[in-house]
Amino acid sequence: MQIERLKYFIAVCHSTSITEAANSCNVTQQTISIALKELEEALGKTLFHRSKRGAALTEDGKKVYPTIVQIVEAWESLKAQHPPAQETITG
Secondary structure, three states: OOHHHHHHHHHHHHHOOHHHHHHHHOOOHHHHHHHHHHHHHHHOOOOEEEEOOEEEEOHHHHHHHHHHHHHHHHHHHHHHHOOOOOOOOOO
């Protein structure tokens, strides 16, 4: 599971619009839509009700939201505590 999919899920939750989420994440609307579809397939649950007016969390979406936020926060904390090693250039 790519962490970006989880970030896109959170972005849609906060904006209630796939278009707005795509803009805030600097990706295309299609990227968000595909990521959400893949996440829903991986979980075997529908996470959003989609309409022309936006995207609203389903009951399943509301249930997984706190866990997804925790996963993303834990990942970001891990990255901050253990940054990748800098490559040195020797010549």
